[in-house]
Amino acid sequence: MNDKFSRILDESIERLIKGETIESCLEEYPNDREQLEPLLNTAQLISSIPKVSVSEKYSRVSKARLIARIRRESVQAREAETRSGIGLFDELGLAWHRMWQSILGAKKVAIPVALALILALVLSVSGLLNHLSTTPALASQCTLTILSGNVDVQMPGSNAEKTGTDGMTLNIGTRVKTAPGSHAVLTFFEGSTVKLEPETEIEIQQIEYDNEQPTAIVLKQWLGRTWSRVVKMADPGSHYQIETPSATAIVRGTLFTTEVEATGTTKVATTEGLVSVVAQGDEVYLPACQQTQVDAGEVPSQPQPVPISRSEIIITFDMPATGSVTDPTGSSTGILPSGFYFNQIPESQSFLTAEDRQQINISEPMTGEYIIALRYLSEGQAHFNILGASDGNVVFNYTGNWGAFQEHGWLIHLGIHAESGRIISGEVTSAEPLGEETPEDIVEAPLAGGKASKIMTQDSDTNSTADVDKGKPEDKGKPEDEDNTGDKGKPEDKGKPEDEDNTENKGKPEDKGKPEDKGKPDKAKDENNTGNKGKPEDKGKPEDEDNTGNKGKPNKPEDEDATGNKSKPENKGKPKDKDKPPYWFS
Amino acid sequence: MDNKRNNIARRKTLTANKPENVRQTDIIILVEKAIEGNVEAFGELYGIFLDRIYRYVFYQVRDRMTAEDITEEVFIKAWNAISSCKGKEKTFSAWLYRIAHNRVIDIFRSREKEQLIEMDPVAEAGSTELEVETEIDHRELLDSIAELPPNQKQVIILKYIEGLDNREIERIMGKKQGAIRILQMRALARLRERLNGGAEEK
Numbered sequence: 143m144n145d146k147f148s149r150i151l152d153e154s155i156e157r158l159i160k161g162e163t164i165e166s167c168l169e170e171y172p173n174d175r176e177q178l179e180p181l182l183n184t185a186q187l188i189s190s191i192p193k194v195s196v197s198e199k200y201s202r203v204s205k206a207r208l209i210a211r212i213r214r215e216s217v218q219a220r221e222a223e224t225r226s227g228i229g230l231f232d233e234l235g236l237a238w239h240r241m242w243q244s245i246l247g248a249k250k251v252a253i254p255v256a257l258a259l260i261l262a263l264v265l266s267v268s269g270l271l272n273h274l275s276t277t278p279a280l281a282s283q284c285t286l287t288i289l290s291g292n293v294d295v296q297m298p299g300s301n302a303e304k305t306g307t308d309g310m311t312l313n314i315g316t317r318v319k320t321a322p323g324s325h326a327v328l329t330f331f332e333g334s335t336v337k338l339e340p341e342t343e344i345e346i347q348q349i350e351y352d353n354e355q356p357t358a359i360v361l362k363q364w365l366g367r368t369w370s371r372v373v374k375m376a377d378p379g380s381h382y383q384i385e386t387p388s389a390t391a392i393v394r395g396t397l398f399t400t401e402v403e404a405t406g407t408t409k410v411a412t413t414e415g416l417v418s419v420v421a422q423g424d425e426v427y428l429p430a431c432q433q434t435q436v437d438a439g440e441v442p443s444q445p446q447p448v449p450i451s452r453s454e455i456i457i458t459f460d461m462p463a464t465g466s467v468t469d470p471t472g473s474s475t476g477i478l479p480s481g482f483y484f485n486q487i488p489e490s491q492s493f494l495t496a497e498d499r500q501q502i503n504i505s506e507p508m509t510g511e512y513i514i515a516l517r518y519l520s521e522g523q524a525h526f527n528i529l530g531a532s533d534g535n536v537v538f539n540y541t542g543n544w545g546a547f548q549e550h551g552w553l554i555h556l557g558i559h560a561e562s563g564r565i566i567s568g569e570v571t572s573a574e575p576l577g578e579e580t581p582e583d584i585v586e587a588p589l590a591g592g593k594a595s596k597i598m599t600q601d602s603d604t605n606s607t608a609d610v611d612k613g614k615p616e617d618k619g620k621p622e623d624e625d626n627t628g629d630k631g632k633p634e635d636k637g638k639p640e641d642e643d644n645t646e647n648k649g650k651p652e653d654k655g656k657p658e659d660k661g662k663p664d665k666a667k668d669e670n671n672t673g674n675k676g677k678p679e680d681k682g683k684p685e686d687e688d689n690t691g692n693k694g695k696p697n698k699p700e701d702e703d704a705t706g707n708k709s710k711p712e713n714k715g716k717p718k719d720k721d722k723p724p725y726w727f728s
Numbered sequence: 729m730d731n732k733r734n735n736i737a738r739r740k741t742l743t744a745n746k747p748e749n750v751r752q753t754d755i756i757i758l759v760e761k762a763i764e765g766n767v768e769a770f771g772e773l774y775g776i777f778l779d780r781i782y783r784y785v786f787y788q789v790r791d792r793m794t795a796e797d798i799t800e801e802v803f804i805k806a807w808n809a810i811s812s813c814k815g816k817e818k819t820f821s822a823w824l825y826r827i828a829h830n831r832v833i834d835i836f837r838s839r840e841k842e843q844l845i846e847m848d849p850v851a852e853a854g855s856t857e858l859e860v861e862t863e864i865d866h867r868e869l870l871d872s873i874a875e876l877p878p879n880q881k882q883v884i885i886l887k888y889i890e891g892l893d894n895r896e897i898e899r900i901m902g903k904k905q906g907a908i909r910i911l912q913m914r915a916l917a918r919l920r921e922r923l924n925g926g927a928e929e930k
Contacts, residue, residue, distance in 0.1 A: 148909040151916070152894070181916040184923070188873070188888040191866050194786050195779050204778070208800060209771050212807055493793075 150174055155185055199461050199498035206519070207481025214480075283311045284330045284349060285585045289472030289486070291324025291340070308583075312346060319343040320366070325471040327486050329585040330359055333373040334382060337473060337486045342366025347385070360385065367401040369488035372415070389421035389436035398428070399488055406438035411448050413489055451489070451505035452563040453532035455512070455556075459500045463516050463524030463551070466492075466582055467502050470510025474582040475502055479519050484584045506563040511571075513581040516544065517551040528556060530568040538568040551576035750776050752818070759817040762810050770810065774803055777821065780890060781828050787885050788832050790874060798835065802828045822899035829882060829900070836878075872922040880915035883908055 154167040164182045168175045196204075286293065286306055293306035298315025306318065312328065318338065320326050326338045330349060338344065348360035357380035359372075364387070372382040372393050384391045387406035391398065396415020402408050410419050411433035419426050419434050424441035426434050432445040459465040466476025466484075473486035477500060485492060489505040504512075507530075516526060528540040544552060554573045559566045755776065761769035781802055786795035805827050813820055873884055882901060886892045894905050901908065 144910065144913070145906065148906075148913040151913050152909045155912075180920050181913070184916045184920045185888065187869060187923075188884060188919070191869065191889060193889065194783055196782050201775060201778055204796070204800065205771055205774050208774055208803055209767055211804065212767055212770070496792075 147174060147177065151178060151181055154178060154182055158182065158186070197498055200494065203461070203481070203494070203498065203519070206479075210480045210482070283313050284328045284346065286310050286312055286318065287327040287329060287583050287585060289325040289327060289583055292321040293324060293326045293338075294319045294321070309585075314346050314349055317343065317345045325473060327473070327583070332357060333483075334359060335371045335484065335486060336361065336384075337369040337371075337488065339367040339369070339488070342368060344368065344384075357381075359383065362386070363400055363402050365402050365404065367399060367488075369397075369399050369486070371397050371485040386436075388438045388440070389419050389442060392418040392420065397485060397489075397491070408436045410434055410436075413491065453506050453530070453537075453560065453565040455502075455504040455507050455558075455565075455568070456527075456529045456531070457502045457504075457514060458495070458527045459516065460525040461498060462520040462522045463518050463526065464500055465502065465517065465526065466515045467504060468513040468515070468581040469504070470508055470512070472583055474584060475504070476500075476515070476582070479517050482584075484582070486584070507558050507560055507565060509558055509560045512556040512558060514554040514556060515551060515576055515581055516554065517576065518546040521546070528554070528570070530558070530565045532565040537565045540570050553581065755820060756817040759810075759813055759820045762807075763814050763817075770803075770807055773820070777824055778803075780821075781824060784825060784828055784885060784890055785832055787870070787873065787889055788881065789835065790870070794835070798828070798831050802831055805831070819899055822896060825886070825900040826902075833878065869919070869923065872919050875922075876915055876918060879903075880911050880918065883911045884915050884919075887912065 150171050154171070157167050158164065164179065164186070167182060168179055171178055286295070286309065288306065288308040294303040295306040295310070295312065296303045296317040296319075298313060303317075303319070306326075312318065318326065318328065320338045320340055320342050323340050325340065328336050328338070328344075328346075336344070343364040343366060345362040345364070347362050348358055350358040359381075360383045361368075362385045368384070370382065370384065370393070382393050384400050386400065386402045386408040388402075389408045389410070391400055391410045393415060396417060397413040398415070398417050399411050399413070400408065401410075408421075410417060410428060412428040412430050414430050416430075417428040419428060419436065419442045421436045422439070422441045426442040426445055428434055428445050431448045433448045434442045434445050436442045455467075457465065457467060464477045464479050466474050466478070467487070467490070468474040469487050473488075475485045475487045475490040475492050477483050477492060483492065487504060490503060492500065492502045495501050514528065516524065518524065523543050523545040525543045526541070528538075530537040530539070546552075552573055553576050555571045556568060557571045558568045755773070758769045758773050758776075762773060778799065782795055782799045785798045785802070786792065789795050789798065802824065806824055809827075813823060816823070873881060876884065879901070883897060886897045886900060887894075892900070894908055897908055898905055903911075
């Protein structure tokens with residue numbers, strides 16, 4: 143009976159699809175009318191659901207990212223095979239050489255011994271051939287990047303510490319310790335990174351990656367503060383784990399901080415994703431914007447919301463540009479045009495908004511210079527906005543609409559003065575074309591023993607100790623919600639950076655968006671070597687560009703120039719005229 | 729709200745949300761090239777199927793970022809296993825949907841294992857963009873669809889949202905058409921019951 147009715151229902155639905163009405167279908171099956179009608183109505187209701195689609199921009203950007211990833215993984219796989227093959231050949235050659243030496247050096251060589259040696263050689267060759275044909279991609283190392291200061295490393299099996307070098311490869315069992323005021327990053331094969339804050343000590347306990355087996359990264363954190371960015375692991379059995387004297391944090395794709403005090407007390411706070419914290423047989427889960435504390439010998443405390451951050455820098459980049467931010471410690475967060483994503487600044491986030499605009503959020507910035515890099519995926523002008531807000535008030539707000547300068551991107555220098563987690567003032571001090579040297583210090587394709595595509599660095603600012611906003615775990619206050627577990631904590635106080643494509647106006651709330659401020663003639667026009675006109679029409683309201691509808695933007699300018707900061711961007715280190723960006727902005 | 733639902737239901741036709749018309753022969757050619765290692769050809773396939781796969785995943789996970797992540801993983805898996813399509817280029821679409829379906833199931837299973845903490849109901853309802861795009865009726869309906877048993881949910885999404893015909897659904901799900909009809913009937917009945925129950929509460 144069910145089967146018969148299901149057939150009637152299906153046929154009726156097919157007729158509806160062809161354009162018939164419900165009534166005509168019901169007339170065909172009068173005996174089943176009572177049962178059929180509500181189901182046909184439901185079917186129609188479902189078909190009325192608006193279809194969610196990706197935008198063309200997202201399609202284009204994600205396609206480029208996918209192809210870049212496919213090519214990168216392909217190269218990595220080939221390099222891995224080649225490397226292991228060469229290694230085996232070296233060993234084989236050495237074995238052969240030793241054997242030959244022993245044969246030459248021996249007064250009497252028993253035939254059975256010689257045969258055994260030859261047999262061993264044959265077996266080695268067979269083993270090599272097998273190895274070449276089925277080489278799993280094992281990457282049991284990671285790459286050390288020193289952002290600033292000094293880092294000591296203690297090799298496995300050794301008690302002695304030695305000075306680490308930028309770019310060195312670290313094996314399982316290595317201990318890494320950052321000196322006071324020093325910052326470093328470990329980059330793993332699949333892109334996960336762990337940023338070490340000053341006076342932090344960790345040990346690499348396990349790194350396993352194989353196409354057939356789960357990925358595993360296990361670190362032991364003895365002291366200090368780390369910021370982990372874990373690439374999502376596709377295999378359910380894979381995991382990233384940080385053990386501390388009092389707890390273990392386990393994740394499969396997320397952003398989180400781990401802080402260990404000298405007493406062994408551990409604090410874990412999640413920015414994105416989900417972290418499991420285990421101690422004394424008890425386990426708590428931390429979705430985004432949640433934190434827990436584990437005292438030595440105790441179970442984890444119940445998850446508590448992370449306090450909303452007191453201040454934030456929000457930077458947005460429209461297509462066709464992508465961007466990154468480098469903080470005074472040399473840590474960077476952002477995206478390269480290749481689609482490579484990196485996140486080294488604690489509690490920062492970089493994501494694509496609903497309008498396919500890239501947004502970078504920096505929580506409680508520190509005093510010092512931030513460098514914003516603007517890179518272009520294709521020709522054309524790109525709108526960007528740099529907003530600083532503190533306690534819900536806009537402190538500074540810059541906007542621009544720039545084209546690439548002679549196919550190069552731009553570096554924008556932003557000076558920040560912060561105290562107690564609040565932004566006191568911020569101003570763009572200069573802008574220059576992006577040259578060979580880039581501000582980021584990232585390893586794009588870390589493989590065992592490899593150090594591919596390391597980006598050159600500028601001198602990093604090491605003078606950050608005193609001002610480093612250690613980001614007490616309690617002030618995470620997270621972001622809009624770019625975490626796929628449905629993160630909340632939206633700083634509803636964001637408001638809109640209207641878009642004063644102005645010029646010298648800075649932190650002067652009352653000046654914001656004043657039409658007459660548009661493109662200060664002297665700046666605007668042009669050093670527009672790229673034909674960039676910088677029109678007033680570059681508004682760019684990013685009202686809510688976070689793909690989860692984060693609309694809170696700092697409360698507008700209207701008023702409180704929180705700091706009374708009126709000085710114009712002096713352009714310290716002003717670029718030459720011809721290198722000036724097409725727009726200056728406020 | 730009930731009136732709204734009735735008004736929608738009284739529309740005269742059932743829209744067949746057919747996928748974009750890309751010639752099947754073109755798709756087959758692209759698949760053949762991708763099998764030979766042509767990344768650009770695979771990129772073209774990505775452009776053709778991105779919307780469908782994304783939508784298929786999105787309506788199940790109800791979160792935009794998760795849907796984007798899963799969609800990328802689906803295509804990466806597809807690329808890594810593209811050689812298995814050799815000789816079966818015509819069924820590339822069904823194969824891709826199966827990868828997507830399996831990946832979504834994996835996510836749900838791993839979430840169950842991780843015992844996710846109960847989430848904020850507002851956040852759980854889906855992304856804000858969904859709220860912006862859909863009426864209240866649709867949100868309730870989507871919630872109901874999300875709560876269907878996996879097979880029933882899959883039939884509803886593939887047929888009514890993706891606009892696939894029974895034959896294609898048969899290939900994707902690996903079930904006979906009779907079974908698909910039964911699943912469809914049960915899914916619609918369950919949805920009807922849920923929506924009616926919601927209307928009565930109001």
